[in-house]
Amino acid sequence: MTDRATRLAVTHATRTAGRTLRITAFGSSTTEGSGSSGPEATYPAVMRRALLADFPGGVAVTNLGVGGESAIEMDARLDQVIRSEPHLILWQTGSNDLVRPVPLDLFERLTRRGRDRLAATGADLVLIDQQYSTTLEACPALPAFLAAVQAIGDEAGVPVFPRYRTMRAWCEAGEFTIESLSPDGMHMNDPGYARLGRSVADWVRDRS
Numbered sequence: 001m002t003d004r005a006t007r008l009a010v011t012h013a014t015r016t017a018g019r020t021l022r023i024t025a026f027g028s029s030t031t032e033g034s035g036s037s038g039p040e041a042t043y044p045a046v047m048r049r050a051l052l053a054d055f056p057g058g059v060a061v062t063n064l065g066v067g068g069e070s071a072i073e074m075d076a077r078l079d080q081v082i083r084s085e086p087h088l089i090l091w092q093t094g095s096n097d098l099v100r101p102v103p104l105d106l107f108e109r110l111t112r113r114g115r116d117r118l119a120a121t122g123a124d125l126v127l128i129d130q131q132y133s134t135t136l137e138a139c140p141a142l143p144a145f146l147a148a149v150q151a152i153g154d155e156a157g158v159p160v161f162p163r164y165r166t167m168r169a170w171c172e173a174g175e176f177t178i179e180s181l182s183p184d185g186m187h188m189n190d191p192g193y194a195r196l197g198r199s200v201a202d203w204v205r206d207r208s
Helices: 009-017 043-054 071-076 078-083 104-119 142-154 163-172 190-206
Strands: 021-027 059-065 088-092 124-128
Touching: 009 021, 009 124, 021 043, 043 059, 043 190, 071 078, 071 104, 078 104, 088 104, 104 124, 104 142, 124 142, 163 190
Parallel strands: 021 059, 021 088, 088 124
Antiparallel strands: none
């Protein structure tokens, strides 16, 4: 049973009332869908289709993923997220910060600021941590950045979808290898995005 503290209250209320659920997917290239065959194969698109049966009023997704962005560029786009007037914000962050690299303290400061601004809209906010990929596995700072995303969520009661742990579990179970999951070392292909989209949909459904 999902802990009450991790419930998505606005999403639940929207579902119960039969209204259209507005979701904004905010992030970088794996939200935008780099490596996929097109917009309908991205994780947000797959997630939307997977949620339709559970939300009688429908599900509308705005994909605000922009490839290559770190917390620095995302901080400049918070107004765009707010203007989309979502019920649910899924914020994928912390990957490009490792590669560039962005100093951990700057990442933490900007992400906390973004967390507070987005949470203040009244929408449900979810953080999504880093992907499991060969590029990020080669970054010595990965454990610190993973811990930072979790801590930034925990300290404000913002749930975190554990993307890294989830993707790693698929590989450990033999469903994928790390190479087949992210063929270019960073981005998924259609099977990986489909699996992620369904997993996020299951996670949202369980909390709403």
